[in-house]
Amino acid sequence: MTPFKLTEELLVEIQQLISEEAHDQLREMLTEFHYADIAEIVNDLEIEEATYLIKQLDSEKTSDALTELDEDVREAILGNLSPKEIAVELEELDTDDAADIIGELPKSIVQEVISEIDDREHAKDIVDLLRYDESTAGGLMAKELVKVNENWNVLTCVKEMRIQAENVTRVHSIYVVDDEDKLKGRLSLKDLLTTSTRANIRDVYINKVDSVNVNEKPEEVAKIMSKYDLEAIPVVDEIGRLVGRITIDDIVDVIREEADKDYQMAAGISQDVDSDDSIWELTRARLPWLILGLFGGAAAAVIMGGFEEMFKAYTILFLFTPLIAAMAGNVGVQSSAIIVQGLANDDIKGSISNRLIKEMLLALLNGFILSILLLLFTWLWKGDLMTSIAISISLIAVIVVAGFIGTFVPLFLDKRGIDPAIATGPFITTSNDIFGILIYFSIAKLILGL
Known part of the structure; x- marks a missing residue:
């Protein structure tokens, strides 16, 4: 696969299609583009052009592109969208990304945007995440995960997993909880496939699982995941209930932000700033x-x-x-x-x-x-x-x-x-x-x- 490179010619062509309002040609040209490439294009467009492009493309792609945009560009585009249009974008995102975007919106429209989200369970999860401080594991986690009850048998477990997996982009781990939703361990996919369908999950799950508390600092979460080479880690509340998970892509962002901050401090810059700031x-x-x-x-x-x-x-x-x-x-x-x-x-x-x-x-x-x-x-x-x-x-x-x-x-x-x-x-x-x-x-x- 050849890495995407935004050329002046491509940018001019896209701007021309936008000015001509050539909806079909625009969608056909960009349909195979990765959302990160879409974000790169949007960052280089005028705000009105960027808003038009976002409105024309499938929200399944533009929602992820929004998360990759420069913060100022994203804020300006969202300011040009109606609460319903924002809600449509948020419905396609994992709860952690959706909560981050809602946290950037003016408080005057937050409630209206949430009320426009058709999936009420998704909306409830987003609202739940908003109560956590962004500088904690709770503010970093997503609610999407696959969990099974220790009292289920393997057959019931597989059926429930199929339902839950529809809302999870990547299934890194299968977590085991008790009747009170307290984290008990994790389930090996190999054990699940090689065990009798009548066997109980409590007899096959692995009771050793690394987890973090909702109040843990993101830097500490990064250290734990790095030390144990984890792709995801479950998050529990104060009484041990499973409330979410943090994935490696979120931790990479934390590490990058921390490195940027330390680099600026080492250079004698006391605040988090970008070259485009005033x-x-x-x-x-x-x-x-x-x-x-x-x-x-x-x-x-x-x-x-x-x-x-x-x-x-x-x-x-x-x-x-x-x-x-x-x-x-x-x-x-x-x-x-x-x-x-x-x-x-x-x-x-x-x-x-x-x-x-x-x-x-x-x-x-x-x-x-x-x-x-x-x-x-x-x-x-x-x-x-x-x-x-x-x-x-x-x-x-x-x-x-x-x-x-x-x-x-x-x-x-x-x-x-x-x-x-x-x-x-x-x-x-x-x-x-x-x-x-x-x-x-x-x-x-x-x-x-x-």
């Missing part, structure tokens, strides 16, 4: 860290001012100031990045003190190797052994301190319930610049006897 929104996201960097630079300048007399005697020290600051920042970011990654993957084990000792030893080894190289370079360049020693020893100290800060800060933030990703960006770089310059000149002053 200048004011982008400024608000970036300015706090830029101000921090400004104050950090000012603090470094004040520190350097306190060693003005030493500059006059040893100008070479000034020449190596950028190198010291850069090494401090680089080592700090490296250390914090490793820790943040380990925390995200739940790989950080043991006490903080053991982790700090390990990072300090690593920083000491790296600092020693780098300082030897710097000592040889400076000595050969300037021929001043004492000054070269002072600069090299300062570099070792700066690297060790930077490694300590880069390791301790994200661990400390994580213990306090603060996202440690904040420590991989300008925060670490700025703090290490300040400490690095202070340590550099203090050690040089001590060794050179000034």
